Amino acid sequence: MGDGNDYVGKGLSGGRVIVRAPHEFRGDTTKNIIVGNTVLYGAIAGEAFFNGVAGERFAVRNSGATTVVEGTGDHGCEYMTGGTVVVLGATGRNFAAGMSGGIAYVYDEDGLFAKRCNTSMATLEKVLPSAEQIAKVPQSQWHAPVDVKDGGERLTDEQILKTLIERHFRHIGSERAKALLVDWENACGRFVKVLPTEYKRALGELWEKAQNKTVAA
Template identity: 50%
Template sequence: SVIIGNTVLYGATGGSLYAAGKAGERLCVRNSGGYAVVEGCGDHGCEYMTGGVAVILGEAGRNFGAGMSGGVAYVYDPEGVFPGRVNRGMVELTRLAGDSDEALLKTMIARHYALTLSPQAKAILDGWEAALTRFWKVAPRPMSEDATAQEQDPRLLEAAALQAILAEASP
């Protein structure tokens, strides 16, 4: 059940959130430095995120990671449905990559359990090795070396085109 509303951690620049339940829509939208562990989220999670870390220990809604340009999210997906819910316009979806991902994730989940006594967190920690294979990592796709920022962000192209039109229209 949803226990915290829409847009939790909107524009967060720091701090942390541990919620033993599901967040509404747009969890961590424009998050630039906050840390969160929740047990599910609605649509548009981590939209336009620029920094921080989000850990989702349950179902995530559609359009996850749209416009995400920084930070990282880890999503627990025992049912194998999450890949179809990710907006891959700017992000890569991979399995955990090495000890640093595992250490960060385990530390955050252990802290979540210590603060909330979440049965979901306890089950994941108790079956840690098996649970690791069910996590996805969502992170911004790196810019290619020969691509400019304008080529990566269609909003910048649109702004540049509008600026050119306005410049031509000026007397």
């Protein structure tokens, strides 16, 4: 319990990092800093759950870690090349600058996230309900994090997102996570998926390789 300074989880290569507010804390975690700047800098694997807001340059150069945080400062996911980031609150400006891989799901509570995001290398998409994604989007375009079902079937964005928020609640007892899960149908529709254009292209290649490997086996 407590808080962390700069560089929490720097170079994380496995395991799980949890930073949560003390039980006696009565404030709004989505408006209070829990960890400092450059958290998860250069992380390559593992997962992290933060019961509050991170400072600037959150998950910069992340290449494989999975994380849930309740807000970020400026330059979140800068130069990110892999992994999965879920933000349950507001971000600062210049989010996703230089982001070429991985996925970020951001809860756009005030509808202003598009103005805070740097879309020079990424596009913003709605998180579709699972049934709609299955019907309309080829699996070759789906995010492929470590949470992949047996047989190579990928999870939908909604499945990935809800699973990670459920983990966040289980590990931390987050009130924000609880509120989103209780009103999931409405909450899911307010999430924005940040999809790097280069990663979208690479997903097709990864899918084709996986299918060729399955046929060869």
